[in-house]
Amino acid sequence: MLGRRVVGIGSVGLGVFLLLVGIPMNVTSNGTIIMNPALFPMVAAWLMIGLGAIQIIVGGPELAMPPLSEPVRFAIVAGLTVGAAMLFEPLGYLVVAIGLMVVVIAMIYERRPLWVATTVLAVPVGIWLFFEYLIERPLP
Amino acid sequence: MDTATILAGISDAFTLWNLMFIVLGVTVGQIIGAIPGLNILMALAIAIPLTYSLDTLAAIAFLISVNKGGTVGGAVPAILINTPGTPESAATTFDGYPMAQKGQPMKAMKYSLYYSVFGDTWSDIVLITVSAPLALVALKMGPIEILALMVLAFSVITGLVGESMVKGLIAAALGFLVASVGIDPGQGTPRFTFGYLTLYDGLPLTALAVGMLAVCEIFQRLAQQVRGMPAAAAAPTRSADIADRTVTFKELLANKWVAFRAALIGTLIGAIPGLGSATAGFLSYSITKQSAKDPEAFGTGDPRGIAASEAANSAVVGANLIPMLTLGIPGNIAAALLVSALMIHGVQPGPLLFEQQGQLIYGLFGAMLIANLANLGVGQVGMRFWAFVVSAPNTVIYPAALLLCVTGVYISAGGVMGLVVMVGAAILGYVMRLLGLSIIAFIVAFVLAGQLESALLKTMLITGGDYMQILHHPIAMALLVLSVISIIVLGRRRPTLGRKPGAAAAA
Numbered sequence: 001m002l003g004r005r006v007v008g009i010g011s012v013g014l015g016v017f018l019l020l021v022g023i024p025m026n027v028t029s030n031g032t033i034i035m036n037p038a039l040f041p042m043v044a045a046w047l048m049i050g051l052g053a054i055q056i057i058v059g060g061p062e063l064a065m066p067p068l069s070e071p072v073r074f075a076i077v078a079g080l081t082v083g084a085a086m087l088f089e090p091l092g093y094l095v096v097a098i099g100l101m102v103v104v105i106a107m108i109y110e111r112r113p114l115w116v117a118t119t120v121l122a123v124p125v126g127i128w129l130f131f132e133y134l135i136e137r138p139l140p
Numbered sequence: 141m142d143t144a145t146i147l148a149g150i151s152d153a154f155t156l157w158n159l160m161f162i163v164l165g166v167t168v169g170q171i172i173g174a175i176p177g178l179n180i181l182m183a184l185a186i187a188i189p190l191t192y193s194l195d196t197l198a199a200i201a202f203l204i205s206v207n208k209g210g211t212v213g214g215a216v217p218a219i220l221i222n223t224p225g226t227p228e229s230a231a232t233t234f235d236g237y238p239m240a241q242k243g244q245p246m247k248a249m250k251y252s253l254y255y256s257v258f259g260d261t262w263s264d265i266v267l268i269t270v271s272a273p274l275a276l277v278a279l280k281m282g283p284i285e286i287l288a289l290m291v292l293a294f295s296v297i298t299g300l301v302g303e304s305m306v307k308g309l310i311a312a313a314l315g316f317l318v319a320s321v322g323i324d325p326g327q328g329t330p331r332f333t334f335g336y337l338t339l340y341d342g343l344p345l346t347a348l349a350v351g352m353l354a355v356c357e358i359f360q361r362l363a364q365q366v367r368g369m370p371a372a373a374a375a376p377t378r379s380a381d382i383a384d385r386t387v388t389f390k391e392l393l394a395n396k397w398v399a400f401r402a403a404l405i406g407t408l409i410g411a412i413p414g415l416g417s418a419t420a421g422f423l424s425y426s427i428t429k430q431s432a433k434d435p436e437a438f439g440t441g442d443p444r445g446i447a448a449s450e451a452a453n454s455a456v457v458g459a460n461l462i463p464m465l466t467l468g469i470p471g472n473i474a475a476a477l478l479v480s481a482l483m484i485h486g487v488q489p490g491p492l493l494f495e496q497q498g499q500l501i502y503g504l505f506g507a508m509l510i511a512n513l514a515n516l517g518v519g520q521v522g523m524r525f526w527a528f529v530v531s532a533p534n535t536v537i538y539p540a541a542l543l544l545c546v547t548g549v550y551i552s553a554g555g556v557m558g559l560v561v562m563v564g565a566a567i568l569g570y571v572m573r574l575l576g577l578s579i580i581a582f583i584v585a586f587v588l589a590g591q592l593e594s595a596l597l598k599t600m601l602i603t604g605g606d607y608m609q610i611l612h613h614p615i616a617m618a619l620l621v622l623s624v625i626s627i628i629v630l631g632r633r634r635p636t637l638g639r640k641p642g643a644a645a646a647a
Contacts, residue, residue, distance in 0.1 A: 085546065135190065
C-alpha cells in the first residue's frame, strides 16, 4: 500500500524541504526588483508538493522493486567509476582504465580468455588511441 | 530565405569531410542499433562528447546519421533473434522473425532496410517542406506566446509519456529544479552552487544526458549480469535460393500503400511532442493488420508487417525535428540531445535559426537526405555483418560502453566534476526508473528550463507583474486554453497497470 504512494510522499517531502531549507540556504537575491532568483526553484517545489499530494491520493500501480543485490551492485559499479575518475590525474588514464576494466570484468564473471583480453586490453587501448590520436583530445 | 543560401547550405553537406561523418554516423548507428541492449539514445549520448572538436554541420550531421542508422540497425536482431535491438523495432519482430524462421532472414532484413529508408526520406521531405513556413509563423510570437507555448508543450509531453500525467509533471518539476543550478538569468546571483565555481555555469548537459541515458542503463545491466549469460544465437543469414536473399522492385511495390500509410502515421506521430518511434511502429502495424483483408496472414512472416513497422518508426526521425527546429521545443529525448549538441556549438534552436543560420539548416537538410542514401548503401553491404554483431557478448559491450562514456565525459564536461555529475545523474535515473518517473519529461524540462525562465522573465518585464495582461494576447490565451484541455484529456488517462517502471520511464 505504501509502495503505491511512495512517489507522492517523496515528492511532497522534497518540496517541503526545498521551501524550508534548500532554497533559503542556497539561493541568494541582490534585492533588485527583477524576477526573484528563487521564483523558478519555488515553482518547482510547489509543483512537487501539489502533484505529490495528488499522487498520494490517487496512488498508482504497485512498484516492482528489483532484488536487493541489484541496487547494491549498481552502487558498487557507480563507486568504482567515481574512484576511477579521481585516479585519472594522479595515475594516468591507461593504468586506471585497465584497472577499472579488470574489476568490472571480474564482477560480471567473464572468464573466457579472448573476451577478457579484449575487454581489459583492447578496449582501453583502442579508446585511448581514438581520443589521443584520431580526435586529438589529450588524456591524462 | 534566398535560393543562394539554400544552395550554399546543401552544397556544404556534400564536402568530403561531411560525407565521411555521415557514412561513419550511419555505420555506427546501424552497428549499435543491431546490438540488443544498446539503443539509439545511448549511442547519441555517447556520441555527443565525440563531436566537440567538429564543426557544427559535421557534428549535427554525424549525430542525425547515428539516429537514422540506429533505426535501421534495430531491425536486425528483431528479425534474427526475435529481440528488437532498439524499442523502435519491437513491432518488426511480429513478421520479421517468422520470415527469418522460414529461411528468408536476408530477405526480411532487406525489406526492413528499404521500407525504413522510404519512411525516413518521406518524413525528411515533409520536414524540409513545412519547417520554414512554420518558423515564419513562430517568429511572430513574443515572449508571452512563447511562454504559453512551452506550457502547452509540457502539458502534452507529460501527458503522453510515462505512467501518468502526475508522475510526468513531477519528473518535469525535478528537471526544472536541477536546471536551476548555476547563475540566475535575472539577477546574476548563484543558485544551488554550494560554493563550487564550476557549478556557476550550471550542470553540464552532456554529463547529465550521458549519465541518465547511457551510464544508468550500463550500470543496471552490469548489476544484473549473472554468471554464464550466453550470447544470443542468430538465425543463419545464408540461404541457397537467391529469391530468399533478395527483394525485387515488384515485391517492394506490392506493399506501396502500406508503406505510404505507415510513413504518414510515423510523420504525424513524430511531429507530436512526447510520442516516439515505438508508438508509431505499433500503431501502424495495428492499423495495417486491422485494415487487411487477410489479418490472419500477419505474424506469419508477411512483408506488409515489416513495411508497416519499419516505414513508420523511421518516419519519426525526420518529423520529430519539426517542433525542434521551428519552435525550439524538443519532442523527444533524441531531439533534446540534438538541441544540446546544437547549443554546445553555440546554436540556439528555434524559429530564429532559419533567419540567422539558414545555410546551416539547409546543410542539415542536405545531410539528412544524404544520410538516407548512406543508410541504404551501408545497410545493403553491412546487413550480413551486423548479424555477427547481434551475437557479441554483453560482457564486452557494457564495459566498453562504460569506458567510452567515462572518457567522453571526462574530455568534454569538465574532467572529474563532469564524471561526478554523470554518475550522480545515473543514480538519479535509476531511482526515477524504479519509481516510474519519466526520464523524457525530466530531460526535456532540463533542456527547456533556461528558455522557459527567460520567457517568464521577459513576460514579467512586459506585463510589469500584472498577469491579467495576458488577456490582451489572444494567441497566448488560446495556447493556455489548449494546455488546460490537454491536461484534462490526457490527465484522465489511467495509469498503465502492470507496466514495468523502467519501460515507463523510457517511454
